[in-house]
Amino acid sequence: xxxxxxxxxxxxxxxxxxxxxxxxxxxxxxxxxxxxxxxxxxxxxxxxxxxxxxxxxxxxxxxxxxxxxxxxxxxxxxxxxxxxxxxxxxxxxxxxxxxxxxxxxxxxxxxxxxxxxxxxxxxxxxxxxxxxxxxxxxxxxxxxxxxxxxxxxxxxxxxxxxxxxxxxxxxxxxxxxxxxxxxxxxxxxxxxxxxxxxxxxxxxxxxxxxxxxxxxxxxxxxxxxxxxxxxxxxxxxxxxxxxxxxxxxxxxxxxxxxxxxxxxxxxxxxxxxxxxxxxxxxxxxxxxxxxxxxxxxxxxxxxxxxxxxxxxxxxxxxxxxxxxxxxxxxxxxxxxxxxxxxxxxxxxxxxxxxxxxxxxxxxxxxxxxxxxxxxxxxxxxxxxxxxxxxxxxxxxxxxxxxxxxx
Amino acid sequence: xxxxxxxxxxxxxxxxxxxxxxxxxxxxxxxxxxxxxxxxxxxxxxxxxxxxxxxxxxxxxxxxxxxxxxxxxxxxxxxxxxxxxxxxxxxxxxxxxxxxxxxxxxxxxxxxxxxxxxxxxxxxxxxxxxxxxxxxxxxxxxxxxxxxxxxxxxxxxxxxxxxxxxxxxxxxxxxxxxxxxxxxxxxxxxxxxxxxxxxxxxxxxxxxxxxxxxxxxxxxxxxxxxxxxxxxxxxxxxxxxxxxxxxxxxxxxxxxxxxxxxxxxxxxxxxxxxxxxxxxxxxxxxxxxxxxxxxxxxxxxxxxxxxxxxxxxxxxxxxxxxxxxxxxxxxxxxxxxxxxxxxxxxxxxxxxxxxxxxxxxxxxxxxxxxxxxxxxxxxxxxxxxxxxxxxxxxxxxxxxxxxxxxxxxxxxxxxxxxxxxxxxxxxxxxxxxxxxxxxxxxxxxxxxxxxxxxxxxxxx
Numbered sequence: 027x028x029x030x031x032x033x034x035x036x037x038x039x040x041x042x043x044x045x046x047x048x049x050x051x052x053x054x055x056x057x058x059x060x061x062x063x064x065x066x067x068x069x070x071x072x073x074x075x076x077x078x079x080x081x082x083x084x085x086x087x088x089x090x091x092x093x094x095x096x097x098x099x100x101x102x103x104x105x106x107x108x109x110x111x112x113x114x115x116x117x118x119x120x121x122x123x124x125x126x127x128x129x130x131x132x133x134x135x136x137x138x139x140x141x142x143x144x145x146x147x148x149x150x151x152x153x154x155x156x157x158x159x160x161x162x163x164x165x166x167x168x169x170x171x172x173x174x175x176x177x178x179x180x181x182x183x184x185x186x187x188x189x190x191x192x193x194x195x196x197x198x199x200x201x202x203x204x205x206x207x208x209x210x211x212x213x214x215x216x217x218x219x220x221x222x223x224x225x226x227x228x229x230x231x232x233x234x235x236x237x238x239x240x241x242x243x244x245x246x247x248x249x250x251x252x253x254x255x256x257x258x259x260x261x262x263x264x265x266x267x268x269x270x271x272x273x274x275x276x277x278x279x280x281x282x283x284x285x286x287x288x289x290x291x292x293x294x295x296x297x298x299x300x301x302x303x304x305x306x307x308x309x310x311x312x313x314x315x316x317x318x319x320x321x322x323x324x325x326x327x328x329x330x331x332x333x334x335x336x337x338x339x340x341x342x343x344x345x346x347x348x349x350x351x352x353x354x355x356x357x358x359x360x361x362x363x364x365x366x367x368x369x370x371x372x373x374x375x376x377x378x379x380x381x382x383x384x385x386x387x388x389x390x391x392x393x394x395x396x397x398x399x400x401x402x403x404x405x406x407x408x409x410x411x412x413x414x415x416x417x418x419x420x421x422x423x424x425x426x427x428x429x430x431x432x
Numbered sequence: 433x434x435x436x437x438x439x440x441x442x443x444x445x446x447x448x449x450x451x452x453x454x455x456x457x458x459x460x461x462x463x464x465x466x467x468x469x470x471x472x473x474x475x476x477x478x479x480x481x482x483x484x485x486x487x488x489x490x491x492x493x494x495x496x497x498x499x500x501x502x503x504x505x506x507x508x509x510x511x512x513x514x515x516x517x518x519x520x521x522x523x524x525x526x527x528x529x530x531x532x533x534x535x536x537x538x539x540x541x542x543x544x545x546x547x548x549x550x551x552x553x554x555x556x557x558x559x560x561x562x563x564x565x566x567x568x569x570x571x572x573x574x575x576x577x578x579x580x581x582x583x584x585x586x587x588x589x590x591x592x593x594x595x596x597x598x599x600x601x602x603x604x605x606x607x608x609x610x611x612x613x614x615x616x617x618x619x620x621x622x623x624x625x626x627x628x629x630x631x632x633x634x635x636x637x638x639x640x641x642x643x644x645x646x647x648x649x650x651x652x653x654x655x656x657x658x659x660x661x662x663x664x665x666x667x668x669x670x671x672x673x674x675x676x677x678x679x680x681x682x683x684x685x686x687x688x689x690x691x692x693x694x695x696x697x698x699x700x701x702x703x704x705x706x707x708x709x710x711x712x713x714x715x716x717x718x719x720x721x722x723x724x725x726x727x728x729x730x731x732x733x734x735x736x737x738x739x740x741x742x743x744x745x746x747x748x749x750x751x752x753x754x755x756x757x758x759x760x761x762x763x764x765x766x767x768x769x770x771x772x773x774x775x776x777x778x779x780x781x782x783x784x785x786x787x788x789x790x791x792x793x794x795x796x797x798x799x800x801x802x803x804x805x806x807x808x809x810x811x812x813x814x815x816x817x818x819x820x821x822x823x824x825x826x827x828x829x830x831x832x833x834x835x836x837x838x839x840x841x842x843x844x845x846x847x848x849x850x851x852x853x854x855x856x857x858x859x860x861x862x863x864x865x866x867x868x869x870x871x872x873x874x875x876x877x878x879x880x881x882x883x884x885x886x887x888x889x890x891x892x
Contacts, residue, residue, distance in 0.1 A: 070811065093618045141627070141646075142637045144814050187804045188811065189822045205802055206827035208834060214878050217869040218833070218885060224863065225887035227824050232833070235826035251841060251877050258838040262798040294811055299624040300601040347613065347620020348604040353627065385643070 059174055062330045062365055062406035063282045065289045069337040070147060071296030074351050075358025077306055079129045083108030086378035093349040094302055109371050114310035117318060121362060128368035130359045130398045132376050134339055134391035141353035146338030151192035153396055155421045164195025167290055170403055170418045171197035182288040183281045185274050193290050204277040205265035208239040209248045209257050271312045272319050279323030302350040317362050329364030332406050332431060336395055342387050343378055356389030359398055365406050365431050372428055396422050405431025434756045438859040443892045444718060445541025447772030450856050458750040464540045466580055471538035475530040479573040481663055487562050488660040490516045520565045525789035527568035528797055528807050533784055535771035549717050550575045552815035554590035556599040567808040570595040583740035584701035588694060591629055594658035600625035607654040607672025626650035628813050634700045636709030645678050652676040652696060655688050666690055707735035720758050721819045727754040760891040763820035766803035773884045776857035779843045795839050803831035837881035850879025861888045
């Protein structure tokens with residue numbers, strides 16, 4: 027079987043988000059085509075959906091999870107009489123009650139069996155199946171943007187130090203990290219443009235960096251070495267302060283309040299093989315903090331926002347021998363925001379009996395997680411179902427898309 | 433064969449520098465690599481074993497903290513914990529400084545590059561306490577001494593190292609039928625290390641293994657654990673009794689011990705899928721993100737013929753014309769960018785070595801992080817990406833330009849003339865546009881910054 031990752035590496039697709047923006051084209055701020063906002067968070071490491079949204083009404087759960095206490099015994103919060111929320115997400119309960127938090131359960135990408143994080147994440151972000159039509163080499167958010175002609179680069183923002191495949195592709199996308207900074211003398215700026223002119227990768231990245239720095243007012247017009255050095259020292263000191271996920275959420279919100287309509291970033295730390303109680307509590311605390319920061323910083327824009335948090339696969343239904351869980355298949359997706367029809371758990375529950383499981387060990391996926399992502403895009407941006415099935419998620423049979431937005 | 437000294441220094445080493453002679457031939461590169469490790473003696477980094485007393489002490493203090501009721505005693509304990517943590521953090525800054533210094537001053541840049549390559553291939557992270565700051569000491573102990581060994585030796589050193597066993601949760605994994613699992617309910621298997629050994633360290637994700645192999649290997653690995661005072665420990669009471677079948681071959685069955693695990697590691701180290709995986713990874717790291725299959729196949733063939741003899745594998749790569757004629761399309765990762773810049777600048781040794789931990793962070797560690805590479809701390813066990821596109825992003829290049837414009841003048845007060853520097857740093861690689869820019873820059877620091885920020889300097 028051809029690995030998705032190697033395919034992407036061979037075709038050089040990982041990471042290329044080539045906008046047609048030559049160096050000297052000034053960044054324009056045309057109004058975006060939509061008013062709603064979409065935020066996609068990639069949860070890297072395989073979040074244990076069964077621990078986050080616990081099917082404590084399923085009589086098998088307590089036996090499968092003895093050290094990982096579930097339901098009332100583990101302090102989980104009842105959601106609907108059958109499912110309960112992990113206690114580390116307590117802070118999100120006001121959103122649940124307001125109908126602004128929901129989940130899709132027993133979902134997965136088409137990835138099966140080898141359970142590699144890295145292939146799993148590539149497949150999640152590419153949005154294609156292994157057997158999808160050949161030649162697809164970009165991320166699904168980027169393909170969604172490609173279907174709308176004339177978008178400005180700042181319509182979509184990839185945030186963080188690491189590259190995001192889900193946003194990569196032919197459509198212009200802005201990319202920045204909250205701790206990045208760039209200030210240059212006008213002479214240096216011109217000379218840099220000259221030396222980058224022969225190298226499209228450098229030329230494009232530098233041009234975007236200069237434009238973003240200007241748009242963010244990082245470009246203070248320093249004209250002495252002392253000022254630049256001071257600025258560099260401040261940047262480095264600032265990169266040590268504060269919590270990274272909060273800085274990313276604040277940055278995303280600051281862009282989404284303006285012209286940006288789509289933002290994506292990652293949260294790491296979900297690979298809970300060992301002492302899951304501790305590790306998952308920490309990671310869910312970050313996820314909760316991220317969502318609450320977005321809500322607070324977006325202000326009224328939160329009402330028009332749909333946030334999707336997705337992971338590469340779920341984890342084994344049985345806890346392992348070290349109070350953790352190993353790589354599995356079916357998992358859960360989180361959705362939040364004022365544009366979401368929340369307060370419910372979507373999906374068809376497959377059950378946790380021995381004969382219900384996938385390969386005798388994993389939660390059986392009963393829906394494709396891409397169908398929910400598609401439903402959200404249809405809801406907030408009005409995308410046609412045929413565009414979703416043919417272009418954004420080639421090979422997806424979305425069936426009748428669930429309606430998850432208001 | 434088109435060996436060229438500048439390419440040897442830039443593509444396979446840490447770059448050019450004033451007064452530093454680039455390698456004269458492939459034979460010389462290999463000879464130097466096989467000789468004693470002069471850079472490690474000059475800029476020492478302790479081995480992991482030497483941290484054990486501090487690791488034990490911290491564990492004792494933490495136990496005390498939980499048990500002590502006495503307030504005065506608690507104060508002393510807390511102060512002890514703080515001191516140990518603080519000293520481990522400044523030690524980490526010293527490790528970074530030594531790693532940088534080796535790259536900046538060593539005549540054997542290929543050794544430094546191979547160290548980074550294999551440290552990344554066998555990525556570990558410390559999750560808490562002193563382990564968080566100990567990655568360099570693992571590299572010094574498990575990676576660096578085995579760069580020219582058979583692959584099976586390097587594999588065993590890395591995979592059985594306490595840092596790896598801790599990082600990938602092997603230390604708590606017990607066989608479901610082991611004495612420990614019978615005694616303590618809920619104790620059992622953890623698949624993490626077994627999966628990553630097959631997927632990342634040996635066969636590769638496209639290799640010929642299944643979930644059943646992962647499970648069987650996890651059982652075979654049980655018993656390997658670590659303790660605060662001894663480091664690596666094999667505990668038969670945690671080992672799964674009976675034989676395991678991994679990749680179609682049966683291991684163990686008698687008294688559990690390391691022999692069976694080593695037998696498996698010896699076999700998997702020379703599996704054809706392992707050779708193909710390592711060859712491709714090595715060539716992608718050194719020659720091209722999207723390498724010519726002819727070169728990969730050539731290196732893989734030598735891996736197979738030599739039973740994974742790493743020196744022969746490197747020779748196969750270096751003696752192939754494609755290693756030299758492939759255009760400079762790779763991008764230096766941030767660590768190499770910073771090191772090769774300081775090397776080209778001819779930074780005075782005492783100025784670098786006198787840097788305090790705070791300065792190491794401000795001018796080396798944090799800037800690399802802003803450029804996208806927190807030193808020895810990638811996101812996951814798969815290490816850093818290779819593709820130029822993953823590094824030359826708007827945020828990544830902003831970090832590189834900002835560093836290039838500011839830190840050289842901190843590292844060297846008397847900056848060289850940019851026109852001279854251009855030749856020192858790049859030899860024949862400078863373009864006319866860059867020459868124009870170096871001449872046209874209003875100040876020395878801008879001229880130097882432009883040269884370091886140029887594609888010619890950052891590509892190789």
